[in-house]
Amino acid sequence: DTEVTQTPKHLVMGMTNKKSLKCEQHMGHRAMYWYKQKAKKPPELMFVYSYEKLSINESVPSRFSPECPNSSLLNLHLHALQPEDSALYLCASSRRAGTSTDTQYFGPGTRLTVL
Amino acid sequence: AQKVTQAQTEISVVEKEDVTLDCVYETRDTTYYLFWYKQPPSGELVFLIRRNSFDEQNEISGRYSWNFQKSTSSFNFTITASQVVDSAVYFCALSELGGSNYKLTFGKGTLLTVNP
Numbered sequence: 001d002t003e004v005t006q007t008p009k010h011l012v013m014g015m016t017n018k019k020s021l022k023c024e025q026h027m028g029h030r031a032m033y034w035y036k037q038k039a040k041k042p043p044e045l046m047f048v049y050s051y052e053k054l055s056i057n058e059s060v061p062s063r064f065s066p067e068c069p070n071s072s073l074l075n076l077h078l079h080a081l082q083p084e085d086s087a088l089y090l091c092a093s094s095r096r097a098g099t100s101t102d103t104q105y106f107g108p109g110t111r112l113t114v115l
Numbered sequence: 116a117q118k119v120t121q122a123q124t125e126i127s128v129v130e131k132e133d134v135t136l137d138c139v140y141e142t143r144d145t146t147y148y149l150f151w152y153k154q155p156p157s158g159e160l161v162f163l164i165r166r167n168s169f170d171e172q173n174e175i176s177g178r179y180s181w182n183f184q185k186s187t188s189s190f191n192f193t194i195t196a197s198q199v200v201d202s203a204v205y206f207c208a209l210s211e212l213g214g215s216n217y218k219l220t221f222g223k224g225t226l227l228t229v230n231p
Contacts, residue, residue, distance in 0.1 A: 040224075041223070041224075042206055042221035042222065042223055042224055043160070043221060045218065045219070088158050090158075090160065092160075099210075099212070100148075100210035100211070100218050100219055101147075101148045101167075101210050101211075101212055103150065103162055103165050104162075104219060105162060106152075106159060106160035106161075106162075107159065108157065108158060108159040109158040109159060111158065
């Protein structure tokens, strides 16, 4: 089973709201990722967690705050977002940490709209 | 620096036609991995194939086949007898063993539309 789940599927929020995106995998993968994807563009890496520790932050604004409560769960906390942050947010996981050569398995994504 | 080029932005075919999606990559590493992902309108990226740089054997999986040619730095993807359900954006991606950890370099994607 190579399933990564994400909730919610859709989210609409105002610029002053605080919300969270959730990602879960039960494959025993040790690396988890957040990507942002704008329309008609490839996914852009935001954060990488390796063994539940943040290992990569691709210069993402602090209004995005990731959290990895345990090896199966990854959250992305959102606060004071801008309309340009509207995008598809994808979570992924891969078996080993510390390498990009393992297959990354993606979740269905959360479509975020910031009003 | 690694780079992936998918020169075809959009392709439109009629059902049952064969279609080839091109992927050309650049890397200085001798050990690297290539991937194809499918992204239907629902949004999820679906993993299709992973190939390492030492395995140049072509692969076939049902109606899908991949042609890996190191001499031309290409990893092309062919769908035989296309179906409407094949309509999606297809991404080719590259990662280097010695490169930036975790970094998957994606091409810009090819939008395939299969018309009935």
